[in-house]
Amino acid sequence: MTFLRQxxxxxxxxxxxxxxAILPATPxxxxxxxxxxxxxxAESLQPIGAFKIRGAxxxxxxxxxAARGRGVVAFSSGNHAQGIAWAARKLGIAATIVMxxxxxxxxxxxxxxLGAEVVGYDRATESREQIAARLAEARGATxxxxxxxxxxxxxxxxxxxxxxxxxxxxxxxAPTLVVVPCGGGGLAAGLALALPDARITVVxxxxxxxxxxxxxxxxxxxxxxxxxxxxxxxxxxQRVSALTFDVLSRRDAQGVAVSESETAAAQRxxxxxxxxxxxxxxxxxxxxxxxxxxxxxxGMLVLLSGGNVDPAAYxxxxxx
Amino acid sequence: MTFLRQxxxxxxxxxxxxxxAILPATPxxxxxxxxxxxxxxAESLQPIGAFKIRGAxxxxxxxxxAARGRGVVAFSSGNHAQGIAWAARKLGIAATIVMxxxxxxxxxxxxxxLGAEVVGYDRATESREQIAARLAEARGATxxxxxxxxxxxxxxxxxxxxxxxxxxxxxxxAPTLVVVPCGGGGLAAGLALALPDARITVVxxxxxxxxxxxxxxxxxxxxxxxxxxxxxxxxxxQRVSALTFDVLSRRDAQGVAVSESETAAAQRxxxxxxxxxxxxxxxxxxxxxxxxxxxxxxGMLVLLSGGNVDPAAYxxxxxx
Numbered sequence: 001m002t003f004l005r006q007x008x009x010x011x012x013x014x015x016x017x018x019x020x021a022i023l024p025a026t027p028x029x030x031x032x033x034x035x036x037x038x039x040x041x042a043e044s045l046q047p048i049g050a051f052k053i054r055g056a057x058x059x060x061x062x063x064x065x066a067a068r069g070r071g072v073v074a075f076s077s078g079n080h081a082q083g084i085a086w087a088a089r090k091l092g093i094a095a096t097i098v099m100x101x102x103x104x105x106x107x108x109x110x111x112x113x114l115g116a117e118v119v120g121y122d123r124a125t126e127s128r129e130q131i132a133a134r135l136a137e138a139r140g141a142t143x144x145x146x147x148x149x150x151x152x153x154x155x156x157x158x159x160x161x162x163x164x165x166x167x168x169x170x171x172x173x174a175p176t177l178v179v180v181p182c183g184g185g186g187l188a189a190g191l192a193l194a195l196p197d198a199r200i201t202v203v204x205x206x207x208x209x210x211x212x213x214x215x216x217x218x219x220x221x222x223x224x225x226x227x228x229x230x231x232x233x234x235x236x237x238q239r240v241s242a243l244t245f246d247v248l249s250r251r252d253a254q255g256v257a258v259s260e261s262e263t264a265a266a267q268r269x270x271x272x273x274x275x276x277x278x279x280x281x282x283x284x285x286x287x288x289x290x291x292x293x294x295x296x297x298x299g300m301l302v303l304l305s306g307g308n309v310d311p312a313a314y315x316x317x318x319x320x
Numbered sequence: 321m322t323f324l325r326q327x328x329x330x331x332x333x334x335x336x337x338x339x340x341a342i343l344p345a346t347p348x349x350x351x352x353x354x355x356x357x358x359x360x361x362a363e364s365l366q367p368i369g370a371f372k373i374r375g376a377x378x379x380x381x382x383x384x385x386a387a388r389g390r391g392v393v394a395f396s397s398g399n400h401a402q403g404i405a406w407a408a409r410k411l412g413i414a415a416t417i418v419m420x421x422x423x424x425x426x427x428x429x430x431x432x433x434l435g436a437e438v439v440g441y442d443r444a445t446e447s448r449e450q451i452a453a454r455l456a457e458a459r460g461a462t463x464x465x466x467x468x469x470x471x472x473x474x475x476x477x478x479x480x481x482x483x484x485x486x487x488x489x490x491x492x493x494a495p496t497l498v499v500v501p502c503g504g505g506g507l508a509a510g511l512a513l514a515l516p517d518a519r520i521t522v523v524x525x526x527x528x529x530x531x532x533x534x535x536x537x538x539x540x541x542x543x544x545x546x547x548x549x550x551x552x553x554x555x556x557x558q559r560v561s562a563l564t565f566d567v568l569s570r571r572d573a574q575g576v577a578v579s580e581s582e583t584a585a586a587q588r589x590x591x592x593x594x595x596x597x598x599x600x601x602x603x604x605x606x607x608x609x610x611x612x613x614x615x616x617x618x619g620m621l622v623l624l625s626g627g628n629v630d631p632a633a634y635x636x637x638x639x640x
Contacts, residue, residue, distance in 0.1 A: 024489075024490075027347050029365075044595045045349075045595060049595050106592060169344075170344075268631060271597045271629070271631065271634070272426060272629070272631055274365075275364045275365060275369050275596065275597040275598075275627030275628070275629075276365075276595065277591045277595040277596065277597060307595030308595070309591070309592070309595075311588060311591065311592055311638055311639075311640070312638075312639060312640075314591070314638060315635045315636075315638035315639035315640075316639075318631055318632075318635035318638065319631075319632060319635035319636075319639070320631070320632075320635075
């Protein structure tokens with residue numbers, strides 16, 4: 001499926017208005033770090049526990065009645081799945097989600113509870129893209145990618161419109177630096193469009209920092225064939241897309257990588273200091289800040305992008 | 321110290337206006353339980369991680385300049401301490417907190433970080449009331465009780481004004497039943513004043529359910545001399561006060577008790593379903609709902625009153 005359409009700032013603003021009509025803004029918290037007030041946007045507190053609800057709503061509401069009647073298909077390890085399932089249920093659209101057998105049970109169960117059909121696949125031997133494409137073709141359904149889609153990017157960017165308004169109300173400077181977790185780059189690209197005057201730093205787990213390497217190389221580099229294990233299930237993207245890369249590259253976005261222990265420390269800090277449950281992939285931007293890989297500055301906005309944890313694994317992280 | 325003044329609904333509304341001028345409303349979340357939409361007020365997301373910031377702000381802002389200059393003294397195992405310290409710092413008032421040596425380190429450290437002086441005492445052999453009263457007398461400072469005070473009760477009640485407005489905006493019915501954790505009863509009494517048309521159910525840990533027994537007996541009964549251990553450090557109050565008891569008794573408030581395992585299960589549910597870190601004492605109202613001790617009904621409002629946990633103990637709870 002080819003999209004000629006490019007994501008735009010006008011599209012982000014449209015998405016923000018659509019989201020504001022159905023959901024309250026996620027809370028913005030502030031903390032003083034080394035004498036600097038840093039803002040944290042808690043996307044973990046969305047009804048599905050992640051920002052993915054934004055892009056899903058913007059995309060599905062853009063479908064015409066005929067397309068809605070044929071349903072949607074998505075592939076996702078979890079949070080995008082829940083976003084699509086949530087939006088589809090609210091709009092009365094049938095949703096089919098292609099999800100790896102080893103997806104966190106909490107995410108699979110939540111997707112089923114939202115009324116979606118879940119089709120499993122083996123992450124090691126099967127291609128979720130092919131399975132999803134075949135399903136979509138057989139049913140005439142619309143395939144909804146998790147990041148390689150202009151509506152999805154615009155929808156995720158609505159978090160930036162919200163955050164800027166909240167920072168202004170809190171008497172903080174306009175966002176100067178956005179630090180954001182990056183899988184495929186949909187949230188980061190959306191924020192870049194939403195906040196044209198801010199610098200963008202994307203954060204990935206070590207060994208999965210293909211966006212960082214791509215931005216440095218000025219072309220898209222995939223993840224190495226045998227990446228290290230990571231707890232960040234929501235950031236395990238093999239390759240970013242031209243759409244997200246182009247937006248971030250044109251904005252001279254920077255990339256940093258964080259270690260697994262830095263991510264775990266950030267999850268503990270979020271629990272203790274912000275009283276928020278943050279999943280590993282949702283905590284990497286905070287980890288970059290706390291580990292000193294990004295320096296705090298006035299106008300800094302850090303995205304806490306999701307909070308869907310496996311309880312046992314999360315308990316081990318908190319126990320340190 | 322005797323207060324002739326009674327807490328009033330007008331005082332609660334005044335407190336709500338004062339709070340709205342300095343802090344955003346804490347988020348209200350909804351969940352469907354047995355087909356009924358229940359509202360959860362996340363006071364754990366206050367800057368100090370608990371509702372106590374409300375009463376503290378309402379009380380300290382009511383002091384005149386001379387009283388502010390002489391400082392304030394409070395006794396608290398933690399959350400009230402942080403509330404007083406937070407409000408005192410913001411107003412430039414010196415705060416001294418009498419706190420048991422076995423208070424959770426996270427709460428003591430947070431109080432110190434807010435600039436208060438902490439005076440320790442032995443929970444088993446010393447009377448915090450006497451220590452605090454002596455300190456206040458010696459310094460001419462104002463003693464600020466954690467619940468036996470009309471301003472404190474009114475301040476805590478501001479959460480009810482906020483929640484009712486949020487429920488209306490979310491298209492929910494006006495609050496019909498408020499389920500609220502109870503230590504000394506300050507929050508419960510404040511909510512009763514804030515929401516004159518709602519029924520009130522207070523929830524306490526088993527063996528510490530002196531408000532429940534007092535309401536049934538129609539006079540104040542203290543906790544038994546050897547109460548069982550409880551993880552709910554913020555609800556270990558030996559005796560409720562005439563001020564809080566009278567408000568709740570006149571409203572025919574009901575009391576229920578929950579077990580330690582029901583409280584732990586509620587903490588796990590809050591982490592997994594709401595992505596919120598809730599402390600044991602903050603989770604008892606949710607525990608009563610999940611354990612079936614209170615039936616869900618439309619217009620139900622459940623207070624999640626605090627989120628200051630000891631990380632190691634919290635990790636054990638999540639591990640189940």
